[in-house]
Amino acid sequence: MRIVTWNVNSLKARLPxxxxxxxxxxxxxxxxxxxxxxxxxxxxxxFAKLGYESIHHGQGQWxxxxxxxxxxxxxxxxxxxxxxxxxxxARIIWATCGGxxxxxxxxxxxxxxxxxxxIYKLDWxxxxxxxxxxxxxxxxxxxxxxxxxxxxxxxDVWSAKAFKGATHVSQPERNAYQEVLDWGLQDTFRNHxxxxxxxxTFWDYRQGSFYKRYGMRIDFILASKSLANQCTxxxxxxxxxxxEKPSDHAPLLADFQR
DNA sequence: ATGGTGGCCTTGCCA
Numbered sequence: 001m002r003i004v005t006w007n008v009n010s011l012k013a014r015l016p017x018x019x020x021x022x023x024x025x026x027x028x029x030x031x032x033x034x035x036x037x038x039x040x041x042x043x044x045x046x047f048a049k050l051g052y053e054s055i056h057h058g059q060g061q062w063x064x065x066x067x068x069x070x071x072x073x074x075x076x077x078x079x080x081x082x083x084x085x086x087x088x089x090a091r092i093i094w095a096t097c098g099g100x101x102x103x104x105x106x107x108x109x110x111x112x113x114x115x116x117x118x119i120y121k122l123d124w125x126x127x128x129x130x131x132x133x134x135x136x137x138x139x140x141x142x143x144x145x146x147x148x149x150x151x152x153x154x155x156d157v158w159s160a161k162a163f164k165g166a167t168h169v170s171q172p173e174r175n176a177y178q179e180v181l182d183w184g185l186q187d188t189f190r191n192h193x194x195x196x197x198x199x200x201t202f203w204d205y206r207q208g209s210f211y212k213r214y215g216m217r218i219d220f221i222l223a224s225k226s227l228a229n230q231c232t233x234x235x236x237x238x239x240x241x242x243x244e245k246p247s248d249h250a251p252l253l254a255d256f257q258r
Numbered sequence: 259a260t261g262g263t264g265g266c267c268t269t270g271c272c273a
Contacts, residue, residue, distance in 0.1 A: 009264080009265065009273080010264090010265055010266075012265090012266095013264085013265065013266095034265095034273090036265070036266070060266090060267075061265090061266055061267055061272095062266080062271095062272075062273095109272080109273060111272085111273090149273095204263080204273080205262090205263035205264050205265095205273090206262090206263050206264090207262080207263080208261070208262045208263090209262095209263095210262090211259095211261080211262070245264090248263085248264080248273080
């Protein structure tokens with residue numbers, strides 16, 4: 001099975017490129033973030049023509065997450081089932097696809113260390129861990145895919161110096177991310193490239209960051225142990241960041257022996 | 259190509 005995550009930064013703006021990419025790369029499951037579409041505005045028909053079912057949790061101008069699948073979509077859940085108040089933002093959607101419990105997640109950006117939105121980000125990652133604790137076992141086949149807006153190590157940003165004091169690299173964010181991993185998930189991409197640095201999934205539109213290789217590795221395919229052991233390929237498609245009207249994120253792809 | 263934000267509910271906010 002081929003599983004992909006891609007923050008598309010507006011599915012309306014990106015639809016032609018996403019459809020073209022899906023036809024070429026033929027994923028079984030694609031998790032999309034930042035659709036920026038209202039709940040009912042997801043272009044299901046366009047994906048249905050390519051053989052995919054889809055589910056969407058959207059709010060309009062911001063955020064919005066979706067899953068498209070060729071291997072079924074069962075038991076969808078939008079947001080968290082952790083007993084807490086509903087998340088005001090559309091940031092996570094869950095479904096069972098081909099026997100795997102899959103989540104498409106868009107973790108809050110945080111804006112600035114100490115900002116209300118930063119507190120929300122830390123809380124949000126805590127709720128993700130709580131949802132896993134209360135709804136799943138690490139012995140199941142679980143995949144959390146998405147834009148985590150956290151760089152786990154200094155080598156996951158182009159310059160640790162440039163990020164000093166910034167969000168995405170602060171210790172509280174890294175700790176909250178690690179708490180999610182510690183539930184029983186592995187970073188499948190890092191498993192494949194344990195010694196490499198300079199591998200990124202996001203490049204800011206500003207200042208020609210992509211051309212300068214000023215990137216960040218903030219998108220992940222996290223897999224429970226049983227699945228992580230079956231991951232045969234993991235890669236970032238940097239070509240999708242090139243050309244006309246790219247997203248600022250590249251798709252991250254993983255193949256599993258299933 | 260020797261240089262280069264982009265998306266949105268747009269004249270500001272968000273990433």
